[in-house]
Amino acid sequence: xxxxxxxxxxxxxxxxxxxxxxxxxxxxxxxxxxxxxxxxxxxxxxxxxxxxxxxxxxxxxxxxxxxxxxxxxxxxxxxxxxxxxxxxxxxxxxxxxxxxxxxxxxxxxxxxxxxxxxxxxxxxxxxxxxxxxxxxxxxxxxxxxxxxxxxxxxxxxxxxxxxxxxxxxxxxxxxxxxxxxxxxxxxxxxxxxxxxxxxxxxxxxxxxxxxxxxxxxxxxxxxxxxxxxxxxxxxxxxxxxxxxxxxxxxxxxxxxxxxxxxxxxxxxxxxxxxxxxxxxxxxxxxxxxxxxxxxxxxxxxxxxxxxxxxxxxxxxxxxxxxxxxxxxxxxxxxxxxxxxxxxxxxxxxxxxxxxxxxxxxxxxxxxxxxxxxxxxxxxxxxxxxxxxxxxxxxxxxxxxxxxxxxxxxxxxxxxxxxxxxxxxxxxxxxxxxxxxxxxxxxxxxxxxxxxxxxxxxxxxxxxxxxxxxxxxxxxxxxxxxxxxxxxxxxxxxxxxxxxxxxxxxxxxxxxxxxxxxxxxxxxxxxxxxxxxxxxxxxxxxxxxxxxxxxxxxxxxxxxxxxxxxxxxxxxxxxxxxxxxxxxxxxxxxxxxxxxx
Amino acid sequence: xxxxxxxxxxxxxxxxxxxxxxxxxxxxxxxxxxxxxxxxxxxxxxxxxxxxxxxxxxxxxxxxxxxxxxxxxxxxxxxxxxxxxxxxxxxxxxxxxxxxxxxxxxxxxxxxxxxxxxxxxxxxx
Ligand SMILES: Cc1cc2nc3c(=O)[nH]c(=O)nc-3n(C[C@H](O)[C@H](O)[C@H](O)COP(=O)(O)O)c2cc1C
Ligand code: SF4
Numbered sequence: 001x002x003x004x005x006x007x008x009x010x011x012x013x014x015x016x017x018x019x020x021x022x023x024x025x026x027x028x029x030x031x032x033x034x035x036x037x038x039x040x041x042x043x044x045x046x047x048x049x050x051x052x053x054x055x056x057x058x059x060x061x062x063x064x065x066x067x068x069x070x071x072x073x074x075x076x077x078x079x080x081x082x083x084x085x086x087x088x089x090x091x092x093x094x095x096x097x098x099x100x101x102x103x104x105x106x107x108x109x110x111x112x113x114x115x116x117x118x119x120x121x122x123x124x125x126x127x128x129x130x131x132x133x134x135x136x137x138x139x140x141x142x143x144x145x146x147x148x149x150x151x152x153x154x155x156x157x158x159x160x161x162x163x164x165x166x167x168x169x170x171x172x173x174x175x176x177x178x179x180x181x182x183x184x185x186x187x188x189x190x191x192x193x194x195x196x197x198x199x200x201x202x203x204x205x206x207x208x209x210x211x212x213x214x215x216x217x218x219x220x221x222x223x224x225x226x227x228x229x230x231x232x233x234x235x236x237x238x239x240x241x242x243x244x245x246x247x248x249x250x251x252x253x254x255x256x257x258x259x260x261x262x263x264x265x266x267x268x269x270x271x272x273x274x275x276x277x278x279x280x281x282x283x284x285x286x287x288x289x290x291x292x293x294x295x296x297x298x299x300x301x302x303x304x305x306x307x308x309x310x311x312x313x314x315x316x317x318x319x320x321x322x323x324x325x326x327x328x329x330x331x332x333x334x335x336x337x338x339x340x341x342x343x344x345x346x347x348x349x350x351x352x353x354x355x356x357x358x359x360x361x362x363x364x365x366x367x368x369x370x371x372x373x374x375x376x377x378x379x380x381x382x383x384x385x386x387x388x389x390x391x392x393x394x395x396x397x398x399x400x401x402x403x404x405x406x407x408x409x410x411x412x413x414x415x416x417x418x419x420x421x422x423x424x425x426x427x428x429x430x431x432x433x434x435x436x437x438x439x440x441x442x443x444x445x446x447x448x449x450x451x452x453x454x455x456x457x458x459x460x461x462x463x464x465x466x467x468x469x470x471x472x473x474x475x476x477x478x479x480x481x482x483x484x485x486x487x488x489x490x491x492x493x494x495x496x497x498x499x500x501x502x503x504x505x506x507x508x509x510x511x512x513x514x515x516x517x518x519x520x521x522x523x524x525x526x527x528x529x530x531x532x533x534x535x536x537x538x539x540x541x542x543x544x545x546x547x548x549x550x551x552x553x554x555x556x557x558x559x560x561x562x563x564x565x566x567x568x569x570x571x572x573x574x575x576x577x578x579x580x581x582x583x584x585x586x587x588x589x590x591x592x593x594x595x596x
Numbered sequence: 597x598x599x600x601x602x603x604x605x606x607x608x609x610x611x612x613x614x615x616x617x618x619x620x621x622x623x624x625x626x627x628x629x630x631x632x633x634x635x636x637x638x639x640x641x642x643x644x645x646x647x648x649x650x651x652x653x654x655x656x657x658x659x660x661x662x663x664x665x666x667x668x669x670x671x672x673x674x675x676x677x678x679x680x681x682x683x684x685x686x687x688x689x690x691x692x693x694x695x696x697x698x699x700x701x702x703x704x705x706x707x708x709x710x711x712x713x714x715x716x717x718x719x720x721x
Binding site for chain 1: 598599600601602605608610611612613615616618619622628630631635643644647648650651659660661662664701
């Protein structure tokens with residue numbers, strides 16, 4: 001047998017699989033065999049790197065070369081040039097936008113340079129199907145330390161010292177939550193992992209489950225020991241088949257190894273885990289609705305108190321945390337609370353993973369220390385706005401978050417500063433918008449989502465979101481009236497106060513924050529019947545300018561015969577017939593049709 | 597594989613680290629000339645010999661790298677040994693039978709195999 005001299009890591013997370021990673025993997029298998037390199041070079045499937053935009057991603061060690069957008073037809077060249085002859089295939093390296101500079105390794109890419117990968121450390125760097133690789137990366141050391149050296153009370157105390165706050169949206173201190181549940185009497189308790197990840201655009205939990213499933217299991221087992229639970233559930237949406245497969249595999253491996261199940265590490269501690277697949281309703285991410293769903297009931301929130309720590313799943317004391325929250329736990333117990341708490345701000349400790357999307361050059365997952373500014377995330381990690389357009393706003397916190405303008409770009413990000421600014425941490429979605437975005441339209445988009453996902457149990461949310469959406473629709477269609485803004489504000493405040501769960505309570509946030517920072521846009525829509533960003537079609541007119549040569553192409557293409565004019569003469573659009581489809585503008589060879 | 601104690605866990609960790617050592621930053625390196633000239637002169641067999649020898653002697657934390665043609669084609673196959681803090685030594689022409697000697701004397705014991713040396717590059721440069 002010969003030594004394995006090189007490792008080819010291929011990301012087969014959901015993003016890279018969608019862009020063809022499985023075919024790349026198959027080609028590598030064939031090519032390595034054909035060149036008799038299959039004994040000395042090993043192929044490893046990994047989870048997501050959070051840089052899906054550059055996928056399929058391939059990293060080759062020992063050099064650590066980072067290849068992006070690898071296609072099956074590139075594989076023969078990589079094998080021949082890199083793996084056989086040791087020369088880097090430069091055309092497949094990541095290129096910095098604008099400067100076109102080629103970057104050979106992962107650590108040097110600007111997208112990763114400013115990140116602080118603590119929770120995502122293993123994602124993309126170990127084989128998630130291998131318990132051994134997880135253990136090789138310090139896995140299960142935290143659990144071993146907790147079980148062998150600490151009492152449950154000490155674990156809870158240690159958690160309180162970290163200052164960790166829940167990553168699922170609410171930001172509740174995790175140590176306190178564990179303390180409440182630990183204090184609840186009863187022989188039977190549950191640990192629940194919230195892997196419902198309903199926020200549109202967020203995929204950090206999926207990447208963690210796919211890329212480092214054992215970390216979640218370890219975090220849950222530590223929690224079980226701390227609160228006195230011997231059973232746990234992972235509630236994962238059925239739309240995440242790969243995550244579910246990897247979790248099932250990881251649970252089976254951990255059970256076989258004696259890291260889950262009975263008498264773990266010979267300490268007498270028992271802990272078993274189950275997976276419950278959710279159907280993907282947004283409201284089922286709310287903790288009480290989620291527990292109802294596990295019990296087989298309809299997924300609807302119920303009033304709290306009683307809190308889950310007192311009466312949770314099957315009426316037993318339960319502790320529910322988010323995937324990313326649990327992913328912090330193994331690290332915490334490896335390095336200790338003090339070291340963990342060095343990172344972050346006074347009241348928000350550790351790191352947070354953000355999902356960067358929108359009009360930004362580098363989209364993907366960015367893990368940063370709390371307290372970093374929005375500007376650093378968007379312009380340094382995100383690489384700035386596409387096509388050098390002007391930044392307009394960033395929507396943070398998912399559908400229940402808010403939109404912040406450029407004057408707040410230097411805000412240090414933590415739970416409290418975001419709330420003060422009218423947004424929230426939420427699950428960490430960051431949608432960047434440029435000058436071509438209409439803020440009223442954005443508010444409408446998010447309200448459309450929350451309105452559709454409202455479970456309908458309580459009136460303020462069920463009726464209120466519908467009314468607000470109707471008003472926003474009217475405003476974007478030019479039917480806004482004086483007094484609408486005030487009505488919206490009043491409605492928003494009463495929904496916030498009256499709704500039963502956070503879905504309804506936070507649904508007005510996108511409206512309130514856009515009204516706070518972009519009120520002039522609402523006014524332009526309502527009073528001038530104009531959309532300053534040029535997005536709301538009903539408020540736009542297509543007109544033909546003097547540049548018209550009378551070719552008649554527009555007349556032919558218009559689906560509603562709104563255009564009239566003689567051949568070689570100036571044409572005209574009948575605004576009462578025009579449906580603003582834009583077909584004429586696209587067709588005009590002289591660019592004589594304008595939209596304003 | 598049942599893990600019953602901290603020692604069991606540590607054992608698996610050590611094994612896993614060996615299995616993934618190609619992914620770590622190893623400062624001790626063997627670099628083989630894999631240009632067209634090197635391959636024509638038999639560099640593939642030298643590579644195989646290196647990998648087998650490392651495995652046989654259970655040597656770890658050595659990166660095996662390749663390089664292209666460096667313009668000394670008549671001396672191919674070329675093989676470089678790099679030890680942390682020492683000069684980079686280029687050997688050539690190297691045959692598979694030379695490999696165990698280079699590994700034993702230089703890589704392990706730090707004594708340069710002078711009769712096979714082509715060049716030395718100071719690492720202080
Ligand atoms: C409508 C709604 C949807 C939610 N969706 C999620 C979700 O997908 N994932 C999640 O972890 N928490 C979600 N939450 C928050 C949970 O109710 C709960 O606060 C969280 O799982 C607690 O974990 P943490 O303390 O670790 O953040 C949602 C809340 C609401 C009101
Ligand atoms: S606020 Fe909305 S989602 Fe929450 S319980 Fe009421 S109707 Fe259902």
